[in-house]
Amino acid sequence: MAELYPWLRPQFKQMQALISNGHLAHALVLSGTAGIGKGTLAEALAAALLCKNRQPAGACEECKSCLLRRAGNHADLLVLRSDTQHIGVDAIRQLNNFTHGSAQQHGYRVVIIPLADTMTEAAANALLKTLEEPPPGCFIIVVTSNYSQLSATIRSRCQQWQLNAGNSADITQWLSQQTNKVPPAFLLDYCQGAPLKALKLLTDETADELGAMLALLDQYFGGQLQLASVVKQLDGKTELSGMLGYYLRQRLVQPLDFLRQQAVLAAYQRWCRDATRIIGQNSALALTGLLTELKSLLQHQEAKWKS
Numbered sequence: 001m002a003e004l005y006p007w008l009r010p011q012f013k014q015m016q017a018l019i020s021n022g023h024l025a026h027a028l029v030l031s032g033t034a035g036i037g038k039g040t041l042a043e044a045l046a047a048a049l050l051c052k053n054r055q056p057a058g059a060c061e062e063c064k065s066c067l068l069r070r071a072g073n074h075a076d077l078l079v080l081r082s083d084t085q086h087i088g089v090d091a092i093r094q095l096n097n098f099t100h101g102s103a104q105q106h107g108y109r110v111v112i113i114p115l116a117d118t119m120t121e122a123a124a125n126a127l128l129k130t131l132e133e134p135p136p137g138c139f140i141i142v143v144t145s146n147y148s149q150l151s152a153t154i155r156s157r158c159q160q161w162q163l164n165a166g167n168s169a170d171i172t173q174w175l176s177q178q179t180n181k182v183p184p185a186f187l188l189d190y191c192q193g194a195p196l197k198a199l200k201l202l203t204d205e206t207a208d209e210l211g212a213m214l215a216l217l218d219q220y221f222g223g224q225l226q227l228a229s230v231v232k233q234l235d236g237k238t239e240l241s242g243m244l245g246y247y248l249r250q251r252l253v254q255p256l257d258f259l260r261q262q263a264v265l266a267a268y269q270r271w272c273r274d275a276t277r278i279i280g281q282n283s284a285l286a287l288t289g290l291l292t293e294l295k296s297l298l299q300h301q302e303a304k305w306k307s
C-alpha cells in the first residue's frame, strides 16, 4: 500500500492501537472536507483490519488476505457502490446480508460506505439496526464530507473521527514537495484546508486561473476595472461560482454590517440557483446583474460610513 499522507498518520496510528487492544468502535464515521483523504484512510483501516499479519505501519500487503484485497477480490470486504446519486435501501439490504454472513477468511469483515450523506431516509433506517448491534467481528466505516447532513440517528450510533490536515505551513510544504510549485497564499483557504484538492488545482493549473480571477475581482470592486471587461473575462469559467463564493466570504462581506452581509450572500445564492435552474440563461447578463448588485451594496455601505 502506498504510504499514507502525513496528516492522516496520527489518527491511523490511534486506530491501529485500538485494533490491537480490541477497542476500535464497530461503527465509525470518517468526516472532513472533500479532498482531505477520507477514502484513503478508510481503505488503510480496512486493509489493517483484514490483514493476517498486521504491521506497525498497517497492512503487510503480502499475506493471503492482503493479496485478495489488492486483487479487489476479498470476500470479507464490502465497499458500497451506488449507480445512482443516492444510496438506496437495496444497497443497505446487501450490506445487512453481508454483515450477517460469516467471514470467509476467518477474520474480521469490513464495510465501507462512501458518500454516506447521500443515503435515502429508508436506507438510513435500514442501516440502524446493524449499527446498533453490529454482528461480532464486523466493522462499518462510514465516510462523509457533509457530516451534518448525515441522519442524526446514524451520527449518534457511530464514533466520529473528524479529519483535518493540520497546520497550513506543513501542508504548503507538502504541496511544494509534490509539485515543485509554491502554492499561492489563497489556495488552502479556497480548498478549506484540503491538501488533495489543493494538489489537484495546482497540478492541473486551475490554481493559476483562480489567482487571475481573484485579481480581476479585486480590480473590479476596487474601481480599476469596468464591469463589461470583468464580465467578459470571468463569464463561463468553470470555477467561477466557487471563486465568487470564496471572494465574497473572505474579502467582500467582512467589513459590511450584518444586513448587507446577508444581502450579498442572498444575491450570490440566487445567482447560483438560477444558473442551475434556468435553462438557456444568458450567463453574461446574469453575472452582470450580480456584480452590479454587489457593487451597489458595497457603495451604499461606504456612503453610510462617510455620512
Ligand SMILES: [Zn+2]
Binding pocket: 050, 051, 052, 053, 054, 059, 060, 061, 062, 063, 064, 065, 066
Ligand atoms: Zn497482510
